[in-house]
Amino acid sequence: xxxxxxxxxxxxxxxIRPESEVDYTYRLAIDLDVDNGQFVExxxxxxxxxxxxxxxxxxxxxxxxxxxxxxxxxxxxxxxxGDKLGIRGPYGNGFPIEEYQGKDLVIAAGGTGLAPVKSxxxxxxxxxxxxxxxxxxxxxxxxxNILFADEIAKWEEADxxxxxxxxxxxxxxxxxxxxxVTGFVEQINFTDLANKEVVIVGPPIMMxxxxxxxMKHDIKEEQIWVSFERKMSCGIGKCGHCKMDDTYICVEGxxxxxxxxxxxxx
Amino acid sequence: MSYRxxxxxxxxxxxxxxxxxxxxxxxxxxxxxxxSDTDLVLxxxxxxxxxxxxxxxxxxxxxxxxxxxxxxxxxxxxxxYIEAEDKGEKVLVFLRPCEVNAFKRLDKIFLENxxxxxxYYKRLREKVKFVVMECTEGxxxxxxxxxxxxxxxxxxxxxxxxxxxxxxxxxxxxxxxVFADQESTDYTPEFIQxxxxxxxxxxxxxxxTDLFDSEIWKEYSKRCIGCGRCNTVxxxxxxxxxxxxxxxxxxxxGERRRVWAGCHIDGYTEMAGGHDFRTTxxxxxxxxxxxxxxxxxxxxxxxxxxxxxxxxxxxPQYISFVGAIKKLNQAIKEEKNNG
Ligand SMILES: Cc1cc2nc3c(=O)[nH]c(=O)nc-3n(C[C@H](O)[C@H](O)[C@H](O)COP(=O)(O)OP(=O)(O)OC[C@H]3O[C@@H](n4cnc5c(N)ncnc54)[C@H](O)[C@@H]3O)c2cc1C
Ligand code: SF4
Ligand code: SF4
Ligand code: FES
Numbered sequence: 001x002x003x004x005x006x007x008x009x010x011x012x013x014x015x016i017r018p019e020s021e022v023d024y025t026y027r028l029a030i031d032l033d034v035d036n037g038q039f040v041e042x043x044x045x046x047x048x049x050x051x052x053x054x055x056x057x058x059x060x061x062x063x064x065x066x067x068x069x070x071x072x073x074x075x076x077x078x079x080x081x082g083d084k085l086g087i088r089g090p091y092g093n094g095f096p097i098e099e100y101q102g103k104d105l106v107i108a109a110g111g112t113g114l115a116p117v118k119s120x121x122x123x124x125x126x127x128x129x130x131x132x133x134x135x136x137x138x139x140x141x142x143x144x145n146i147l148f149a150d151e152i153a154k155w156e157e158a159d160x161x162x163x164x165x166x167x168x169x170x171x172x173x174x175x176x177x178x179x180x181v182t183g184f185v186e187q188i189n190f191t192d193l194a195n196k197e198v199v200i201v202g203p204p205i206m207m208x209x210x211x212x213x214x215m216k217h218d219i220k221e222e223q224i225w226v227s228f229e230r231k232m233s234c235g236i237g238k239c240g241h242c243k244m245d246d247t248y249i250c251v252e253g254x255x256x257x258x259x260x261x262x263x264x265x266x
Numbered sequence: 267m268s269y270r271x272x273x274x275x276x277x278x279x280x281x282x283x284x285x286x287x288x289x290x291x292x293x294x295x296x297x298x299x300x301x302s303d304t305d306l307v308l309x310x311x312x313x314x315x316x317x318x319x320x321x322x323x324x325x326x327x328x329x330x331x332x333x334x335x336x337x338x339x340x341x342x343x344x345x346x347y348i349e350a351e352d353k354g355e356k357v358l359v360f361l362r363p364c365e366v367n368a369f370k371r372l373d374k375i376f377l378e379n380x381x382x383x384x385x386y387y388k389r390l391r392e393k394v395k396f397v398v399m400e401c402t403e404g405x406x407x408x409x410x411x412x413x414x415x416x417x418x419x420x421x422x423x424x425x426x427x428x429x430x431x432x433x434x435x436x437x438x439x440x441x442x443x444v445f446a447d448q449e450s451t452d453y454t455p456e457f458i459q460x461x462x463x464x465x466x467x468x469x470x471x472x473x474x475t476d477l478f479d480s481e482i483w484k485e486y487s488k489r490c491i492g493c494g495r496c497n498t499v500x501x502x503x504x505x506x507x508x509x510x511x512x513x514x515x516x517x518x519x520g521e522r523r524r525v526w527a528g529c530h531i532d533g534y535t536e537m538a539g540g541h542d543f544r545t546t547x548x549x550x551x552x553x554x555x556x557x558x559x560x561x562x563x564x565x566x567x568x569x570x571x572x573x574x575x576x577x578x579x580x581x582p583q584y585i586s587f588v589g590a591i592k593k594l595n596q597a598i599k600e601e602k603n604n605g
Binding site: 004005006007008010045046047048049084086203204229230231233234236237238239240241243245246248250251263265266 | 339340342345346347349375376379380381382384385386475478504505506507508509510511512517520522524527529534535536537541543544549553556557560561562564565
């Protein structure tokens with residue numbers, strides 16, 4: 001019998017890590033064949049479903065980093081270790097990380113945009129020989145909103161990774177960078193231009209202006225990759241909500257090369 | 267094989283067909299129309315020829331047969347998910363050639379788009395057979411000929427009624443037995459060749475992203491009120507939203523359904539945190555128009571719109587879809603002249 005694509009699998013939560021006051025990482029006991037940047041549909045029975053990026057994965061688990069913002073996600077906030085979440089997927093295309101091999105990879109992420117690219121960062125963190133260099137440009141609204149602080153610290157330690165961390169607004173204790181991600185693009189080493197690949201993920205405005213900023217430094221459109229978020233009800237090209245022009249974000253995306261992304265109109 | 271059946275004998279045929287099929291057809295509901303003293307023509311179950319209205323366009327299309335307004339996908343019982351059962355009833359639906367073609371459009375989305383078939387659609391669709399009603403006159407708002415949807419070969423029965431008789435061409439061998447006692451004839455189906463409304467659909471290469479910002483859409487921001495009626499009546503609008511409910515008497519139990527959604531209606535694109543796309547009605551008109559006559563064709567080689575004219579029939583603001591296509595053609599012309 002064909003598997004019903006809409007029926008979730010109930011999966012046990014094996015750990016819950018707070019990342020900020022409203023963002024939590026849920027580790028789920030499931031062996032899922034995931035590509036970096038793909039998403040799953042997460043269900044709370046009788047409440048609803050929502051698409052969530054897989055923020056990391058291993059042989060017998062996936063991590064979902066979820067911001068508690070509404071109907072479904074606020075119910076997830078009430079769950080504890082040992083409870084179950086409904087999962088279906090993974091869906092979407094993911095980043096073509098084989099194209100990043102041996103390159104100087106730059107990943108610019110704004111806020112929760114770090115979730116869908118975190119598994120790429122960790123992949124190259126663990127496999128330094130696969131990449132020439134990795135530069136991270138990470139922006140958050142304020143210090144309290146910084147996600148994955150422990151992991152960022154770990155990446156900062158690594159010899160082959162450069163991290164530029166910034167917040168839109170600092171506070172009394174904050175001694176680091178202040179300002180939008182776009183303002184820090186110029187600090188990146190733009191020497192071997194042809195060998196660069198740039199991944200940009202965050203709110204629509206951030207992705208647009210950060211892309212333009214990179215192009216000012218002669219990065220070509222083909223070298224830029226973004227990931228889109230749209231309303232999604234199905235994740236498999238049937239409900240229509242995510243469509244932009246003739247493109248279904250849930251099927252052909254959420255990851256797009258800039259050459260394609262720049263022509264997508266809502 | 268074609269047959270002529272006396273009107274008085276046709277109900278016998280219908281009752282024989284009813285042993286295996288639920289039969290749906292356009293029916294006239296007295297005084298149920300929008301205005302007083304007007305009737306509403308709707309799809310309903312029928313068992314006699316008398317009940318079928320062969321001469322009117324239904325307000326809603328027959329798509330509900332395969333894509334119900336609300337459809338339970340599965341039930342929740344604690345952590346368990348129980349698939350909604352397939353009632354398994356075979357259906358015969360009386361419809362027009364454009365509407366058969368509309369099913370082909372729905373098939374594209376539900377059966378071909380994305381990585382998997384939609385099993386809920388498929389199991390209903392597999393049980394549907396078409397009885398096409400000859401339609402050579404059309405109605406005022408139709409433009410099926412322009413859309414190339416005025417003809418179809420996909421039917422089990424093709425039917426034409428006259429005052430005395432019913433002419434039927436039977437393609438489906440499983441149904442011939444029912445007609446065995448009838449007189450054979452040389453009836454061949456005819457199709458409309460010219461509508462009152464005509465429109466030329468723009469070539470794919472003529473649509474550029476510049477047209478997305480065209481002034482033509484702005485007018486609709488003032489006129490359209492976002493009621494979504496054009497979406498609900500359209501035989502090819504296929505969008506839906508997931509909806510969960512829990513039962514009042516036992517809150518452990520509930521169900522997940524899908525319900526029709528429409529791109530003209532507020533909230534269609536809304537995401538958590540208030541991100542919303544296409545906030546103006548003009549943008550939504552542009553999105554719908556291009557979906558119906560451009561981007562669907564880019565993807566599947568056929569236009570989504572079948573030219574049934576229902577969206578124009580129901581629009582409280584008298585927005586004409588043909589009118590929108592004509593404006594687009596005009597804008598393309600101007601763009602070319604300027605460019
Ligand atoms: C590809 C993709 C990846 C995402 N990854 C993450 C992630 O890793 N972490 C994270 O915190 N958030 C992520 N989001 C956003 C997340 O899906 C929304 O925050 C979530 O849907 C909010 O649901 P809610 O019911 O709690 O909110 P509400 O605002 O109460 O939502 C109400 C209803 O609107 C719908 N809805 C609202 N926002 C969205 C949306 N963005 N997409 C689809 N439906 C929506 C839902 O069906 C929901 O039932 C992602 C979105 C997409 C499209
Ligand atoms: S029926 Fe008319 S007013 Fe209503 S949403 Fe459609 S175009 Fe707008
Ligand atoms: S004419 Fe209107 S209602 Fe009919 S198929 Fe085209 S868009 Fe849909
Ligand atoms: S989420 Fe349903 S079509 Fe993309």
